[in-house]
Amino acid sequence: xxxxxxxxxxxxxxxxGEVLNFVITQANVDDREPLKNPKFxxxxxxxxxxxxxxxxxxxxxxxxxDGLHLITSIRNNMKNVLMELKDKILLRKRSVIETVxxxxxxxx
Numbered sequence: 834x835x836x837x838x839x840x841x842x843x844x845x846x847x848x849x850g851e852v853l854n855f856v857i858t859q860a861n862v863d864d865r866e867p868l869k870n871p872k873f874x875x876x877x878x879x880x881x882x883x884x885x886x887x888x889x890x891x892x893x894x895x896x897x898x899d900g901l902h903l904i905t906s907i908r909n910n911m912k913n914v915l916m917e918l919k920d921k922i923l924l925r926k927r928s929v930i931e932t933v934x935x936x937x938x939x940x941x
Contacts, residue, residue, distance in 0.1 A: 838860065839859075839860045840857050840858065840859060840860055841857070841858050841859070841860055841862065841864070842855060842856075842857055842934075842937075843855060843856045843857075843858065843864070843867045843873075844930070844933065844934075845873075845874070845877060845881070846929065846930065846933055848929065850929050850932060850933050852933065853876075853877065854873060854874070854876070854877070856870070856873050864886040864887055865886075865887055865889050865892050868881075868887065868892060868896065868903075869892065869895065871899075874896070874899065874901060877901060878900050878901065879900075879901070879902070880901070880902045880903075880904055880920070881896070881901055881902070881903050881904065882904050882905075882920075882923050882924055882926075883903060883904070883905050884905065884906070885905060885906055885908060887903065887905055888905050888907075888908065904916070904920050904923075904924065905924075906924055
């Protein structure tokens with residue numbers, strides 16, 4: 834019990850599906866750890882859209898200092914946050930990410 838085998842692939846892609854950067858971690862590593870590494874996000878500017886696994890106030894503040902705006906959906910027990918309509922729509926566009934993951938699985 835509580836043993837993890839395998840790895841996680843963390844991708845940063847743009848709106849066209851081009852891979853900008855990636856990192857591979859062990860399966861038992863927290864999802865937020867790669868974003869704390871400056872080498873992973875050093876050339877990225879603007880907004881990062883992520884899933885719920887990346888929620889964290891300290892991480893959001895750390896990235897904001899570096900010029901990145903981390904946008905995630907909220908959990909059920911969290912207070913509602915004002916968000917632009919464009920950001921809400923882009924959070925739902927998981928098809929681009931799933932297409933890139935599918936292509937990587939089929940090629941590798």
